[in-house]
Amino acid sequence: MTEPILRLRGITKHFGNVKALTDVSLDLEPGKVVALVGDNGAGKSTLVKVMAGAHRPDRGEYLFEGRKVEGATPASVADMGVQTVYQDLALCNNLDAVQNLFLGRELTGPWWTGFRVTRASAEKKAKDVLRRMRLDSISLSRNVGAMSGGQRQNIAIARSILWEPKVVLLDEPTAALSHSAAEQVGSLVRELASHGLAVLVISHDIHHFVLDNTDRIEVLRLGRNAGSFNSRDVTGEQVVNVMVGGDETVNMAG
Ligand SMILES: Nc1ncnc2c1ncn2[C@@H]1O[C@H](COP(=O)(O)OP(=O)(O)O)[C@@H](O)[C@H]1O
Ligand SMILES: [Mg+2]
Structure with missing residues (x-):
């Protein structure tokens, strides 16, 4: 098993009464593409912003290359080698x-x-x-x-x-893309991983993009970890079930 390059442990982030994230953990490994999936409002973008240093979590640990990261900011995170591509592309x-x-x-x-x-x-x-x-x-x-x-x-x-990053975070790169354009993004994502980058990609296209182009699927539901799957061992239906309602945490990624 490859050692994670980036680890979040027990991340909690509330906005007033909104519990965007509660006790969420996530690992990214070099050479692997991890999909982050979940319904609208599940906390996916908030989690990416924590990794990007744009949000400071209320609780939890951020580790990079085995070392604890304190007070992450967008600039310090970029300096470590983590790049984020937001949905609006800028x-x-x-x-x-x-x-x-x-x-x-x-x-x-x-x-x-x-x-x-x-x-x-x-x-x-x-x-x-x-x-x-x-x-x-x-x-x-x-x-x-x-x-x-x-x-x-x-x-x-x-x-x-x-910027020659070690980790790339992509928030919904295939939203509003045609099937063939999404496939191009999929090959690009796999190409990056083949060069040893750790890639995190948020996508709603479970049945095509996620199953075809990622190694592992992490499901968030209502701001909590709800399941973890090896992409090749799971069906789209199983993932969607956990996204929308399974009330037990599922771990099939081992
Ligand atoms: N800056 C913010 N201020 C207040 N509430 C927020 C903010 N960002 C996100 N939220 C809320 O946190 C929850 C998770 O949002 P988000 O991370 O954007 O979900 P997702 O990307 O999975 O759709 C939602 O209820 C959203 O309204
Ligand atoms: Mg989002």
Whole structure:
């Protein structure tokens, strides 16, 4: 068994009277894709935000590479090597793929160029990353606003990869995508894991995306762990049953 790189233990997060998370635990391992599933309001996004350092939990432990993480912030979590792609993608529609990839991390030239961002070097690095991710078909110079939902999603994921993370968290990357676009995201997610990254992906598409592209499925229900399955040993019906109502915790992942 692979040692987890990121572990949450006993995470509780309440917003006033709303018990978003109660005593939730989750492990992510290098080279593995974990699906986080659950009904609307189950606490999935809140859990991702805790991992991303965007929410401070009321209780619980956050461990990274075996060490306790105290007072995680978005910047400290990014520094450890954890990147998050949120549902809104935060792409600039009026910019092209290269500009979007390097948004907020301007490349600088040597001092005699006046440290100007060099388009040529950005393009070279962008091409390199997209090729490694098998996304060569994406245009570098078209505005991303003119691209398909699937291409935009893949650019947002590619942008997170430029930071060479060890862990990638994806909040509903296939929402609003066609079946074939979702399949492209699925191959990308598996590609990342094959390079040794730990991947967490939230998805509602249990029957296709989750069963076909993930190694393990973690179910949240009403803010609590409700089940854990090896993706290859379970049917979509079994997962959905636990999502919507099984009142006992199920652990089939061993
Ligand atoms: N910032 C917040 N303030 C208050 N309540 C919140 C906040 N974020 C989430 N919640 C509530 O916490 C619960 C879990 O939400 P969320 O994590 O977004 O669920 P999911 O992503 O599984 O749909 C919901 O009841 C939601 O309304
Ligand atoms: Mg959500």
